[in-house]
Amino acid sequence: MLKVYIATGNRHKVEEISRILREYDILLEGIKSPKLEIQSENLEDIAVFAVKNLKTDLRPVIVEDAGLFIYALNGFPGPYSSYVYKTIGIEGILRLMENENNRRAYFLSTIALKNKKEDIKVFIGKVEGYISKSPKGTWGFGFDPIFIPIGENRTFAEMTIEEKNKYSHRAKAAKKLAEWLLKNI
């Protein structure tokens, strides 16, 4: 059975991606290799730099970087979503969006893969949606309680992993990864 390693300390990411990979008979294993993340407004640059500089010999290995981009806030919090979540949190985002009619936003996920030849491949997933007026739900992590994907009336945090994976940026990137792996490894 094909096995892929992911360098992350976020168990939610491991769960979401492994559910997708399992459908392709690919196993995902989390490893705690420290990641060097650069400052960039481009998630792809961050993920590629991180996977290139991982200090592990395990292959194939992936890094996933994601962000919430809010149109009315010029893309904020974008690549710094986890720092923004830890500091001003959901409450801060909702305060910035008070009286804002344009609530459109998207989540972006970038998976960077390093294979045995040390080649780097990048897989991107995106989901468009909007920022809810108040937080709802307890599943997921980060800004899931205030993000409603288009075509739904529930936030990501009101969905099980299976339901979230029907829409999510991370699931879309993971599917592209799985399809590439089955063809090329």
Place this chain on the structure above:
Amino acid sequence: MLKVYIATGNRHKVEEISRILREYDILLEGIKSPKLEIQSENLEDIAVFAVKNLKTDLRPVIVEDAGLFIYALNGFPGPYSSYVYKTIGIEGILRLMENENNRRAYFLSTIALKNKKEDIKVFIGKVEGYISKSPKGTWGFGFDPIFIPIGENRTFAEMTIEEKNKYSHRAKAAKKLAEWLLKNI
């Protein structure tokens, strides 16, 4: 005359630091060497990594990294101040601070120096103050219009460079740099 190079695209930084260094008969010259900035909550880590990875042979060379840390916002925007300034801006910070009584904040500056022996030295400057209720002044850059240092009733943006340099984080770090250079180079 001793000359130091600074890798930055920010002319305000060059001006503020060069005014200080000139008092010590040290010349500062800006160079446009691309900087690799990592994501970290520690400015020192960011500056040290950046100066180590500069692609220039000029020495001694410095990198300066600064941030505004607001207590009530758990340190936000901190190391990501320039990204936050570009996206949600001063208006966003003031909105997050609406009805907040604890307006205390500080600016931190970290200068990392690489000398001819490739040794790295770090100089830190800090200024405590508070976030004003509304923006005032047109001097300076970034969040200067909403930061009032302790002992003043004007924002940094209401001060000339000379006045700002009496208080500023960047001036304090630059003075430490100058004193170290005069003793060691």
